[in-house]
Amino acid sequence: MLSQPEGSKDGPVHIELRPQSAHAVDAPAKLRARDVNVFYGDKQALFDASLDVPEKAVTALIGPSGCGKSTFLRCINRMNDTIATARVTGRIELDGEDVNDRSIDPVLLRARVGMVFQKPNPFPKSIFENVAYGPRIHGIATGKRELEHVVETSLKRAGLWNEVADRLQAPGTSLSGGQQQRLVIARAIAVNPEVILMDEPCSALDPIATARVEELIDELREEYCIVIVTHSMAQAARVSQKTAFFHLGKLIESGNTDEIFTNPRDTRTQDYITGRFG
C-alpha cells in the first residue's frame, strides 16, 4: 500500500505500522519547541506549539491543510524570516540554543538544518553543481578532488549515484521528478546538516518515486534528525517514529507514531486519522 486515499468517507482506515525501534522513544531531544506562536500580519497561524523532536528519528507533522504544520517547520530553520510580515515568538532550541536568538546567524543555522521542499527545486545548473553548491559556499570542500568526493558520497547516500554517475554535467532539471527530489536531498545532506526538514517531499511524486524517497528517509534516519510534513497518514505511519498532529494552528497532540495511530488521546486526532475529516 503506497498511498492513502485522503478524506475517504468509508470509515476507519487500516494503516500498517512498521515495527518501531526502541531508541526513538527514549532518544534525547534534538529540537525543543516551547510556546511557539507565528503571526502573518494580524493573522495568527500557530498557537503555543510545544514539541520535542528526538535525535536520529523521523518526526512526522500531520494535520489538515492550513493547520500550521508547514509554518511550524519553517520556524525551525527560520525560513519565515524571508516573509516580511511574519513574526515568531517563543523558543525553538537546537541542542539547547534558541534558534531565534540574536547571536544565531540564519545562514549558519540553515547549514545545520537542511530543507527539502514540496516541489523539487533543483538549481538550473548541472547535477554536480547542484550538490557542490552548498559545500562550496560553506567552504566544507575546497579543492576539485574534495568537491568531487563530497558530491559522490552525497549522491550515493541519496541513492541517486547509480542513476546519474555518467551524466553529472547534465542539467539537474533534466531528471525525473523523483530523481530531482532525491537530488535535492543529496544537495541538503552535502553540507552535513544535523536536522533535515521535509515539507511534503512526496506530494508531487508518483507512488513508485514516493516509495524510493520513503526508503531513503528511512535510511537517513540512522544519521539525521528528520522532521517531515505530510498529508498522507499512511506515509507518516510508514516513515516516522514520532507524530505530531496539528489542527487549526494548534498542536493537538504528539507522541510515538504507533500510539498516535492506534490509541489517540484526542478525539480530533482520532477523527483525522480515521478519515472522518481533513
Add this chain to the structure above:
Amino acid sequence: MTDAALPPAGAQPALQRSAIEARLKARRAREARFRWYGRLAITAALLFLAVLLGRIVSQGYTTFVDYRMSVPVYLDPARIDPTDPTGANYDLMVADAVLAKLGETDDALGTTSGKLMALLSTDLGFQLLDKVRADPRLIGQTVTVTGPVRADASLYFKGLVDASAAETDRKLDDRQIAWLEKLRSLGMVSSGFNTSFLTRSDSTEPEQAGVLGAVVGSALMLLVTGLLSVPIGVLAAVYLEEFAPKNRWTSIIEVNINNLAAVPSIVYGLLGLAVFINWLAVPRSSPLVGGLVLALMSLPTVIIATRSALKAVPPSIREAALGVGASRTQTVFHHVLPLAMPGVMTGAILSLAHALGETAPLLMVGMVSFVPGVPAGFTESATVLPVQVFIWENASERAFHERTAAAIMVLLVFMIVMNLAAILLRRRFERRW
C-alpha cells in the same frame, strides 16, 4: 448541492444536446471572426511598416550612388608659391583644366569659371592642396584628382533635375547642363557606391557630407548611457526587489520610478542643461553630457524591466538557495540574477535603442550644432544620428534631403545591429528551469 436539478447520469437529454449544438455554431463563428481580426491587424501593421520603409528607402537610396569627376590638372609653377602652397587658388586651377577640356575659355570677370565651379566639388581643390603640401616636387607636373561633383550636378546625373522646366526654375542653366553632358561623353564622369557618405562627417556641402561623425558620436554617447544606466539600474532594481523592506518609503520610491519612466524626454534635457552643464560644467554638445542625460532618461526603464525580470524568477529557486544556507546576497547573485539576466538584457537593450533614437533632450544640451569632424573623445563636440537627421532635414539644399533618408537608413541599421546583439546575448544567458 442541487443534485435533484441534474438529469440522471449517462443520459443526456436531446433538448440539452440540441441547445449545445446551436451554440456551438455561434461559438465557432466567433472564433473564426476573431482570427480574421487578428490577420487584419497584422496585415495593417505590415502595410504601415512597408510604406514607411519603402518611403525611406526610395528617398534615400540615391545617396549611396555618387558621381565622381576625374580631372588632370597642370600644377602651374607660375600660380603656386612653393614656400606657401596654401595661398594658391586650386579651385580655379581645376576649373581652368575642365574648361580646357570643354574647349572654352574663361572671361575676364570669371563668370564662366564661376558657373563651372558650381558643378565641381571644392573637394578637388583640397585634394590638390594636400598633394602639393605632401610633395612640393609635384609643382610643374600634371596630377589627376578624382572627387565628387557638386550636389546639383549629382542630382542632374541621377535624373532628379527636370531639364524640361523653365531655366529660371532650376538651379542649373542650359549651359551647365550641356557641360555636364559633354563631360560625361568625355568619360570624365564615373559613378559608383558612395563610400564617402559612410567615411565622412557633416559638411556644408551636401556632396561631401557623411554620417561617420554622427555614428561615432552615437556610439560614444550610447557607451556612456549604457555604462551608467545598466549597472546603476540593475543594482537599484536588485536592492528594491530583493533587499529593501516593503514599507511606505519603498512604495513611494516605486511609484516615483514608474512616474519617471513616463516623463517627457525633453524634461530630462532641461534637467541635464541645469545640472550637468550649468552646475557641473560638463562640456556642452559632448557625448558625455548627452550620455549622462540619456542615462537619466533610461534609468527608470532599466529598473522597471529588471524588477519584472527578477519577479519572474520562481520563488522556489530563492528557497532552494536559502535552504542550503546561502546568504541573501549569494542567493541573488548566484541564482536569481543569472536567471533574470535574459529579461534584464532585453530591458537594457530596449532602453538603449530608445536612447539611440532620442533627439529632443539632446537639443537642450547643445548637440544640435554643426560638427564637421569625428569626435575623438567623450568631451569633444559631437553630433548623433537622430540629431544629424534633424539638422539635414532643416537644411535648405535639396541634396540634403536624400541624405536625411539615408541617415535614417543608417540609424535603422545601427538599431538592427543592436537588437541582434541583444538576441545573441540573451541566447547566451538563457537557461531553463
